[in-house]
Amino acid sequence: VSDWRNQQFEKQALGYxxxxxxYLHRAYGFIFSDxxxxxxxxxACRDTANHINKHRIFQRTLDGLKLTSFLAYHAAxxxxxxxxxxxxxxxxxxxxxxxxxxxxxxxxLETSNQIVLSSSDCGYLMSMLYAxxxxxxxxxxxxxxxxxxxxxxxxxxxxxxxxxxxxx
Amino acid sequence: MPxxxxxxxxxxxxxxxxxxxxxxxxxxxxxxxxxxxxxGDPSPWVLPRSPAQMNQAAFSTIWNSTLGQTLEIQAxxxxxxxxxxxxTSQRYEDAAALSDDEIWDKLQAGLL
Numbered sequence: 561v562s563d564w565r566n567q568q569f570e571k572q573a574l575g576y577x578x579x580x581x582x583y584l585h586r587a588y589g590f591i592f593s594d595x596x597x598x599x600x601x602x603x604a605c606r607d608t609a610n611h612i613n614k615h616r617i618f619q620r621t622l623d624g625l626k627l628t629s630f631l632a633y634h635a636a637x638x639x640x641x642x643x644x645x646x647x648x649x650x651x652x653x654x655x656x657x658x659x660x661x662x663x664x665x666x667x668x669l670e671t672s673n674q675i676v677l678s679s680s681d682c683g684y685l686m687s688m689l690y691a692x693x694x695x696x697x698x699x700x701x702x703x704x705x706x707x708x709x710x711x712x713x714x715x716x717x718x719x720x721x722x723x724x725x726x727x728x
Numbered sequence: 729m730p731x732x733x734x735x736x737x738x739x740x741x742x743x744x745x746x747x748x749x750x751x752x753x754x755x756x757x758x759x760x761x762x763x764x765x766x767x768g769d770p771s772p773w774v775l776p777r778s779p780a781q782m783n784q785a786a787f788s789t790i791w792n793s794t795l796g797q798t799l800e801i802q803a804x805x806x807x808x809x810x811x812x813x814x815x816t817s818q819r820y821e822d823a824a825a826l827s828d829d830e831i832w833d834k835l836q837a838g839l840l
Contacts, residue, residue, distance in 0.1 A: 573787070582831045583832075585828075
């Protein structure tokens with residue numbers, strides 16, 4: 561991979577990462593310190609790299625859904641570790657929802673609004689991520705699972721029909 | 729030896745979001761760890777210490793030790809497949825240089 565393409569990938573990854581943290585901050589009030597952001601980003605990039613290596617996935621553009629899935633997982637993991645949960649108000653649940661919503665936004669963008677998850681769809685995925693992070697592993701879904709769900713939704717998007725195309 | 733507990737200093741202030749008022753308690757003793765408490769809710773929500781924006785230099789360090797290395801060892805260009813679309817990839821590539829406010833505007837507009 562050329563230096564030029566590597567720089568492209570790096571900028572894409574930084575864009576996905578910054579958009580993720582801005583969303584969690586502005587939409588949900590989560591403020592991660594510089595050190596925490598870097599730790600979450602490092603874990604997410606490392607896990608994405610491990611996945612790419614293990615499965616030998618060669619891509620021309622960065623898989624933003626996979627990277628964002630790992631960001632969502634590690635950010636929620638951080639909130640679980642640093643907050644109390646299980647009470648009336650659980651920030652870990654909000655962190656899980658925020659991560660899933662960010663993925664949903666990316667899916668919506670990538671499919672040109674053809675696939676828009678409902679609030680209950682996001683809630684279902686949020687509850688599975690939450691279960692994974694709070695040790696109910698039999699019911700849970702981790703970062704790879706989350707990424708697979710969204711990638712599957714992206715790949716099965718409906719192909720525009722001739723009628724639709726004729727109307728453009 | 730001084731009693732560490734007695735030396736704790738707290739800064740409390742209120743914070744409103746989504747029609748709910750939160751009380752922020754910053755515990756200097758614990759290294760500026762912040763706790764967010766809802767009225768009547770005894771469980772603390774530990775907030776990070778300060779807002780920050782991921783900068784290019786910090787991210788480069790992360791990149792070069794993880795995905796950058798991985799991509800360096802990938803196969804030839806012809807073996808590559810697409811991740812997300814070129815358009816989405818370009819949007820996020822451009823977003824790397826935007827301010828937080830600009831990124832948020834684009835997120836709200838569905839452009840990221």
